[in-house]
Amino acid sequence: MNNFIFTIPTTAYFGKGQINILGNTIKSHGGSKVLLAYGGGSIKANGIYDATVSQLNGAGISFVELNGIQPNPRIESVEEGIRIYRDNNCDFILGVGGGSTLDACKAIAAGVKYDGPVTDLFVDESGISSRITAVAPLATILTMAGTGSELDMGGVITVGEDHKKKVVLHPLLNPKFSILDPEYTYTVPEHHSMAGVADILCHLMEQYFTPDVAATVQDRMNEGVMKAVLEEAPKILADPQDYDARANIMWASSMALAGFQFVLGKPGFPFPLHGMGHELSSMYDMTHGVTLALLTPSWMRHTISTAPQQLPIFAQFARNVMGVSEKDDTIAAEAGIEALEAFYAAIKMPANLREAGVKEEDLEVMAEKAVENGNLGILTSIGKDEALQIMRMAF
Ligand code: NZQ
Ligand code: ZN
Numbered sequence: 525m526n527n528f529i530f531t532i533p534t535t536a537y538f539g540k541g542q543i544n545i546l547g548n549t550i551k552s553h554g555g556s557k558v559l560l561a562y563g564g565g566s567i568k569a570n571g572i573y574d575a576t577v578s579q580l581n582g583a584g585i586s587f588v589e590l591n592g593i594q595p596n597p598r599i600e601s602v603e604e605g606i607r608i609y610r611d612n613n614c615d616f617i618l619g620v621g622g623g624s625t626l627d628a629c630k631a632i633a634a635g636v637k638y639d640g641p642v643t644d645l646f647v648d649e650s651g652i653s654s655r656i657t658a659v660a661p662l663a664t665i666l667t668m669a670g671t672g673s674e675l676d677m678g679g680v681i682t683v684g685e686d687h688k689k690k691v692v693l694h695p696l697l698n699p700k701f702s703i704l705d706p707e708y709t710y711t712v713p714e715h716h717s718m719a720g721v722a723d724i725l726c727h728l729m730e731q732y733f734t735p736d737v738a739a740t741v742q743d744r745m746n747e748g749v750m751k752a753v754l755e756e757a758p759k760i761l762a763d764p765q766d767y768d769a770r771a772n773i774m775w776a777s778s779m780a781l782a783g784f785q786f787v788l789g790k791p792g793f794p795f796p797l798h799g800m801g802h803e804l805s806s807m808y809d810m811t812h813g814v815t816l817a818l819l820t821p822s823w824m825r826h827t828i829s830t831a832p833q834q835l836p837i838f839a840q841f842a843r844n845v846m847g848v849s850e851k852d853d854t855i856a857a858e859a860g861i862e863a864l865e866a867f868y869a870a871i872k873m874p875a876n877l878r879e880a881g882v883k884e885e886d887l888e889v890m891a892e893k894a895v896e897n898g899n900l901g902i903l904t905s906i907g908k909d910e911a912l913q914i915m916r917m918a919f
Contacts, residue, residue, distance in 0.1 A: 525739045525789035532783045534675050535701040538775065540767075542703045543575050543665070547583025553661050553700050555616030558587040559609045561629050563621045564594065570711040572667060576620055588612045590632075593621065596805050596812070597628040599683045602642055605632035609660065617662045619699075622716070623671025623812070626664050627679030630697045633659040643683065646690040651793075656694040664702045668712045669774040670720025670813055672727055672781030674702040682806070688893070689802040704778060706770035714761065717773075718871040719813030721757040724777050725750060726816035730795045731786035733827075733837060734902055739789050746786040747844045749776050754845070757871055796900035797823055800911055803890040808881060817873035818880055822917035824861050831904035877919045887915045 537545055550558065558580060567573040580587050590605045609617065609632060619629030635642035637658040645653045666674040673679060678693045709717070728750045732743060753776050759769035780786070787793060800823075801815030828835055839853035842860020850856040874880040877887075891912035900906040906914070 525737050526791065528788040530783055530785065530788060531695075532675065532698070533695070533700075534698045534782075536675060536704055536778060537701060538704045539771075540705060540707055542705050543579060546576065546579035546663075546665070546703065547585060549701055550580075550585055550616055550618070550663060551583055553616065553663070555661060556585060557612065557614045558585055558616045558618050559590060559605060559612070559614045559632070560587045561590040561593060561605055561617065561619050561621075561625055561632070563625045564592060566711065567620050567667060570667075570708075572620060572665065572708055576618070576665060587618075588614065593625045593628045595622075595624045596682045596687070596689070596809060597624040597680075599631075599643065599681055601628050602631040602635060602681060605629070606635040606642060609636045615660070617660050618665070619662065620665040620667065622666070622668035622712075622720075623673045623680075626666070626671070626673035626699075627681060627692075629662055629664065630659075630673070630679035631681050631692050633662045634692060634694070634697065636660050643690075645692055646681075646683075647693050651693075653692050653694045653697075656692070656696060659694075659696045662697075662699045664699045665708070666702060666704050666774070666777075667708045668716060668720055669709055669770075669777035670716075670723040672724070672777050674699065674704060675778040676781040676784070678781075680802070686893075687806040687809070689806055702778075704774055706767055706774045709770050709774060710765050712764075714764070714872070716811065717760055717764070718757065718873065719811045719817075720777065721753060721760075721773060721813070721871055722817040722868065722873055723813035724773070724780050725753050726797055726801075726813070726820060727780040728753070728786065729820065729841075730797060731780075731784070731790070732841065734787065734790045734792055736837065737790055742786045742788060742790065747841075749779055749786075750845045752776055754867060757867075761871065792902045794898075794900050794902050796902055796906050799900040799906075800890075800894045800914065803894045804877075804880075804882065806893070807886055807890055810880065814873055814880065817868045817871075818877055819914060819918050821861050821865050821868075822914045824857075824864075826910065826914045826917060827903050828857055830910070834903045837903070877915065882919070884919060887919065888912060891915055 838857035
């Protein structure tokens with residue numbers, strides 16, 4: 525295992541009624557004038573907005589609003605947030621929503637402290653957003669489980685005419701605190717709830733399928749969280765107000781990327797499925813988690829066929845996570861992939877790119893863009909040709 529440093533600077537307030545700490549906790553972090561940011565209005569329909577405002581008012585904290593942050597959030601929302609924050613002399617940012625709102629808030633938090641265009645702050649050659657040297661304090665109220673943004677140091681912003689997805693990534697971007705009330709996710713539409721599940725599972729898999737460096741603790745913990753996700757997600761389908769199922773999926777969302785704990789001490793960090801999936805969102809504005817479910821089985825089969833030496837890790841996944849008991853590695857690995865496909869079908873993900881509305885003639889340009897910042901390989905090389913092969917297999 526390689527050397528690493530591990531800290532999680534975000535405090536998680538988890539469970540029913542945790543909103544009650546909001547006002548005083550913002551104050552304890554020096555917040556007196558808050559930029560309150562949210563998405564398309566679901567928080568007004570389900571009462572989370574009222575609960576938030578009542579906390580702010582109760583603590584004597586004034587606020588201004590940025591609303592209308594869209595799924596796959598646009599840089600224009602970030603720029604508007606920076607303007608509102610500065611024009612109103614805010615000193616704290618509160619994001620209330622899913623990953624899109626939280627990510628936009630992270631970019632705003634960095635942008636308000638940077639003297640230049642916020643587009644300078646995306647990940648550079650160093651592997652993080654090295655131009656970020658200070659950020660405004662940020663807290664989040666999570667309303668949808670999936671991205672892990674509530675406990676991680678990253679954000680994904682859509683930029684430009686071709687809707688390229690760019691990443692801000694810096695340890696300073698971890699929220700000061702996040703409120704995680706599973707009841708707040710009861711109203712998430714089924715499609716987004718299940719896309720969130722697919723996203724969580726993929727975050728775990730992207731950290732699991734790496735070269736073997738005997739990181740046994742990380743991998744066994746990871747397998748446990750994956751199994752919990754497989755067990756709990758169908759309960760939400762059966763009853764969207766199953767508190768314990770919502771709670772477990774929410775905590776899995778947070779744990780999957782908290783401090784990138786399952787990839788600590790392991791080599792490489794290219795997240796190939798995310799690299800390719802983001803291009804589907806850019807081209808079709810497709811829901812993030814859906815893109816990952818569409819590509820994962822093909823990526824697995826492609827990896828096994830081009831790098832047979834990687835077969836054991838897929839057989840291990842099949843046995844330890846998907847419950848396959850087959851002894852032969854080749855048969856076990858394929859059975860594991862088929863079980864994963866059955867799970868995606870059970871949570872109502874589209875079966876292939878064609879069913880998801882993708883046009884075959886777009887595959888080549890998406891494959892090319894997926895690798896424009898470098899090879900996405902982790903277990904085997906993924907340049908343009910391989911990305912295209914994987915997309916064709918998924919079509
Ligand atoms: O806009 P609102 O009204 O909030 O509605 C949202 C949106 O329509 C709705 N929703 C959320 N909570 C709800 C609710 N509807 C009813 N009741 C609630 N309680 O759900 C829809 C989707 O929301 P969104 O925030 O877009 O979903 P998600 O959390 O999946 O975020 C996706 C974004 O996160 C990025 C993705 O690329 C994508 O842009 N990611 C961020 C990561 C990170 N920060 O670490 C990692 C991920 O891999 C991912 O890339
Ligand atoms: Zn993701």
